[in-house]
Amino acid sequence: MLTLKDARRVIEAAEKKAEEIGQPMNIAVVDAGAQLLAHIRMDGAWIGSIDISINKAFTARAFDISTEELARNSQPGDQFFGIHASNQDRVMIFAGGIPLKGSDGSIVGAIGVSGGSGAQDQAVAEAGAAAHTC
Amino acid sequence: MLTLKDARRVIEAAEKKAEEIGQPMNIAVVDAGAQLLAHIRMDGAWIGSIDISINKAFTARAFDISTEELARNSQPGDQFFGIHASNQDRVMIFAGGIPLKGSDGSIVGAIGVSGGSGAQDQAVAEAGAAAHTC
Amino acid sequence: MLTLKDARRVIEAAEKKAEEIGQPMNIAVVDAGAQLLAHIRMDGAWIGSIDISINKAFTARAFDISTEELARNSQPGDQFFGIHASNQDRVMIFAGGIPLKGSDGSIVGAIGVSGGSGAQDQAVAEAGAAAHTC
């Protein structure tokens, strides 16, 4: 079970990465029930990314997949095209959401990051996720 | 302008109070634009209070009033009855949301707390708000 | 047919009244189709009143009634109780929305005001409506 302490450790690692690359981010962590555990908006980060960070985390746990990988299956013509309109439009299909795994490999939650390019969001989310699995 | 550092100090003070009274809470802080700056869900706090804490903070800044005071004007027959259905149902009309004031007395954001009785939510929100104005 | 020029005259009169009573307001005007023609938020007016002012105007034209009068029929036990949850929660049942009448007495739109007490909102809306019917 993911605790608030876990979520804070994940967020702290992601935040550090965001500072390193010089791009303020919204960072969110959800638990195994895909429900929000914690969120921060770094100073200067986009207002529109509040919702996106939370919903990238939701998406990564809702389907136990990174949003980057989901994106590759959700473009027009792909097998999941249209999934972004499901779940009251909470499904985000671009990079920045990653499942968090427990020590036994089971998925216990997810991190969602939004505030920069897709590559930046993904790098920050990976830094956060790494802090959990370590 | 409210910073993430400010929001964390407010949340920390509120969290400490919640621990003292032994009731896990959701705690959220919004900025002057009523937009989310940070949120935490303490271990064991209600899932349904995620949304409520965020929206109590929204409400307190949206109308520059504590949700406890707004509640007293929003009951059946009162001058604002029905306001809870405005703003896409984001207006919370029970205790736990309090505006945060800057050193010059202007309102710079708000805290929202949800997870216990109205009195408990209010006490935790007041502890958080006090940490800002100090 | 209500024109943008008409809407501006109505808003100007309402704004003047709001200045007189010293309470910044959100003021909106809708046309005969209950669709927004113009809106202003005076400096310092509540963020949460943006939505309410627009929807008070919507309500006043949607039912061809002042929201103050509608309120008297929409409390628990009243004939219209529950109407505030209809129309995607856009129906406002407290004072501040007034239909605008053409020279032949037909209703051509409405004004909606939000930002103070019910009495203040009503006074400002009346000042705006008077500028149209004069």
Add this chain to the structure above:
Amino acid sequence: MLTLKDARRVIEAAEKKAEEIGQPMNIAVVDAGAQLLAHIRMDGAWIGSIDISINKAFTARAFDISTEELARNSQPGDQFFGIHASNQDRVMIFAGGIPLKGSDGSIVGAIGVSGGSGAQDQAVAEAGAAAHTC
């Protein structure tokens, strides 16, 4: 901080441009919190563009980017494809929304225009934005 007076100057300049090109428009301005400050619908402008103009302004401030530029990153296969479904469907990914900058270069709000072709919306929004930075 963007004032109502600022918003009116921006809208006036945009409106003048719309008249020059002979296309009635909806024009909206939001503040730094992405919250509506003022809106007008010119006589004959599309009803469906009320929402779009307001949400183009929201989008331009929410992500500190013109909606025209955002559009270039949000097509199928692009890094932000799917962003239009975030933020409760308020993200507009076609031309007509432009951030407004303060004298120090910081973004203080945004203008959103809808009512014609993408090129027309963009031209009118640029005329409005120019009136602010002058």
